[in-house]
Amino acid sequence: MTPNFTNELLVLLDGLGRTLLVSGIGITLGMALGMLMGAARHARIPVLSQLIACYANLFRCTPLLVQVVMLYFALPDLGVKLSPFETSWLALGLWGAAYHTEIFRAGFGAVNPNEVLAARALGMSAPRAFLDITVPLGARAAIPAATTMAITQFRSSSFMIAVGYQELTYVANRMVADTFKVFQVFGIAALAYLIVSNVIAMASRRLEKAVAVPGLGAVK
Amino acid sequence: MNQEWMGPVASHMLSGLYVTLWVSLLTTLVATAIGVAVGALSASTTLWVKFVVRIYIDVFRGVPSLITLLFVFFALPHVGISTGPITASVLGLALWGGANIAETARGALKSISSHQTEAARALGMGKLDALVFAVMPQALRRFLPPYIGQLTVLIQASALTSVVGVTDLLGSARQMIERLAYVSNDAHAVEIYCGVLVVFFVICYPLTLLSDYLERRLRN
Numbered sequence: 221m222t223p224n225f226t227n228e229l230l231v232l233l234d235g236l237g238r239t240l241l242v243s244g245i246g247i248t249l250g251m252a253l254g255m256l257m258g259a260a261r262h263a264r265i266p267v268l269s270q271l272i273a274c275y276a277n278l279f280r281c282t283p284l285l286v287q288v289v290m291l292y293f294a295l296p297d298l299g300v301k302l303s304p305f306e307t308s309w310l311a312l313g314l315w316g317a318a319y320h321t322e323i324f325r326a327g328f329g330a331v332n333p334n335e336v337l338a339a340r341a342l343g344m345s346a347p348r349a350f351l352d353i354t355v356p357l358g359a360r361a362a363i364p365a366a367t368t369m370a371i372t373q374f375r376s377s378s379f380m381i382a383v384g385y386q387e388l389t390y391v392a393n394r395m396v397a398d399t400f401k402v403f404q405v406f407g408i409a410a411l412a413y414l415i416v417s418n419v420i421a422m423a424s425r426r427l428e429k430a431v432a433v434p435g436l437g438a439v440k
Numbered sequence: 441m442n443q444e445w446m447g448p449v450a451s452h453m454l455s456g457l458y459v460t461l462w463v464s465l466l467t468t469l470v471a472t473a474i475g476v477a478v479g480a481l482s483a484s485t486t487l488w489v490k491f492v493v494r495i496y497i498d499v500f501r502g503v504p505s506l507i508t509l510l511f512v513f514f515a516l517p518h519v520g521i522s523t524g525p526i527t528a529s530v531l532g533l534a535l536w537g538g539a540n541i542a543e544t545a546r547g548a549l550k551s552i553s554s555h556q557t558e559a560a561r562a563l564g565m566g567k568l569d570a571l572v573f574a575v576m577p578q579a580l581r582r583f584l585p586p587y588i589g590q591l592t593v594l595i596q597a598s599a600l601t602s603v604v605g606v607t608d609l610l611g612s613a614r615q616m617i618e619r620l621a622y623v624s625n626d627a628h629a630v631e632i633y634c635g636v637l638v639v640f641f642v643i644c645y646p647l648t649l650l651s652d653y654l655e656r657r658l659r660n
Contacts (some may be wrong), residue, residue: 281644282637283596285550285603286610290534294629378504382603393510402518406511414502 228395236390236412242305242387243374246312250373251315251366254320255359261321262358263350266415272321279318285379287311292383308377316373323369327362328354339401359425360431367424371417378413388412445628449616451618453632456612457639459526463598463608466530467537468591474538479545483571497546500539505597508536513604529601537594541587549575549581585655592644592651609636 257272279287288311291302302310331354339349378389392409396402493568500508509532516528552575560570602611613636621627 253631266545268502277645277648278637278641280548281592281648282640284598284611285596285599286633286636286640289610289614290629290633293614294633297627297630306641313621375502375504378506378602381506389504393549396510400514400518402511406507410499410503410507410511413507417502432538 225353228399228401228405231391231395231407232388232408232412234270235386235388236416239374239387239389240416241354241376242308242312242380245309246377247370247373249309249313250316250320254319254366255324257317257321258324258328259350262323262354270278276318276321279315284311284315284376285382287315288379289382292334293336304380304383305385308385308387311380312373313378315426317367318371319372320366323365326363326365327360328358330361331357336395350423357436360428360433363424367421370424371420374420375413376414378417388418444656445620445624445626449620449628449632451607452616453612453635456607456609458481459601459607459612460598462608463526463592463601463606464532464595467533467594467598469596470534471537471541472529472587474534475541475545478538478542479549480571480576482542482546483549483575492545493542494535497539501543503536505533506600506603508532509600509604521579525601525604528581529598529604529606533594533600536607537590537653540590540593545579545584548579553579553584560654581658585651585658588644588647588651588654592647595643595647596640 257275260268261272261384262267288307291311292307295302335357336349339353340346344352379389379394380387381390383392388409392405395405400407406422473653478493478496481489482497484490484493509529512532512535513525513528516523516531549571556578557570557572560574561567598608599610601608602614605611607615613632617627617629617632
């Protein structure tokens with residue numbers, strides 16, 4: 221029983237490793253895209269801004285699971301063949317980017333316009349003022365919401381079971397089907413998701429404190 | 441261009457859509473009942489009730505919806521209750537959605553000053569009357585916008601039922617693609633999955649607009 225149990229734990233840990241890998245790439249991609257698209261939305265660049273709004277609405281109003289399945293099973297018909305791994309991080313990234321776009325747009329919008337006016341009065345060009353004033357302050361304001369979304373992306377990596385990527389939910393589901401240890405296996409998987417979510421939340425609160433600008437109202 | 445494949449696909453997916461709507465409706469009802477009841481319980485002053493409520497909300501909100509769904513799906517027969525995949529899915533999703541709605545309800549109730557309860561109690565209302573007739577109506581305007589947002593999440597989560605073999609909209613789409621791939625060399629995967637996306641978008645986009653509208657209107 222005991223060596224068997226150790227073996228099963230190792231299999232679950234292996235799955236957790238893949239979950240962390242695709243989540244890590246997906247979150248990074250989603251935040252990077254979201255920041256760029258949020259900046260374009262904030263700057264109200266004509267046409268591009270509207271296209272990004274359409275993108276965000278389309279990805280937020282359709283299930284991630286359908287997007288995942290579509291990337292994996294429909295794209296080959298258009299000549300793009302992705303592996304389960306590539307599908308997983310790409311789907312998480314593209315889906316997350318839609319939410320991060322709105323989060324960063326709101327963050328940039330929360331920056332006091334007087335700060336930007338002051339920068340412009342000191343002779344900064346508009347792009348310079350955006351990069352040096354709006355982005356650093358707006359990104360700070362966006363930390364809590366972006367963290368919540370990052371955790372949601374991490375949890376949603378479980379949907380990659382649909383394309384057979386062997387992440388934590390996939391291996392747990394497989395193990396339960398084989399061993400019928402419903403409570404133990406899903407209990408451990410649930411605990412792993414809870415622990416990682418809380419670690420991300422804690423790290424984010426530390427980051428928020430570490431980068432807080434003293435005396436600036438926007439960041440608590 | 442041959443359009444003959446569309447007829448049977450559309451009629452099969454229509455029955456899938458019916459299942460999706462049915463699952464969404466049931467999940468919404470059960471999750472709302474759980475959410476409001478648990479949210480109200482969080483206003484309790486009894487320590488152990490508060491503790492149990494906290495544990496339920498934190499655990500089920502922190503775990504992927506797919507894990508709770510798979511857990512209920514496997515655990516019910518394990519403890520001797522045999523139900524169809526639809527019932528198990530609805531229960532699994534509702535336990536997860538209920539925790540999210542409960543957290544929203546808890547926040548909304550908490551946002552109402554305790555003076556309101558005290559005033560109602562001073563007028564001779566019982567504890568329950570004060571909660572239901574004095575606090576809840578005021579909390580409703582804080583509750584409604586995020587609640588409607590959560591409904592779109594629940595509707596989208598109904599697609600997860602296809603993972604446990606329910607022939608919902610996504611499940612029926614996959615079946616038709618497999619069938620078409622078997623009988624002809626064109627599975628029409630792109631068109632069929634786009635159809636699924638469109639249906640979800642048409643349902644969820646108006647709801648997000650409604651949620652945004654209510655949030656703006658009820659802010660003050």
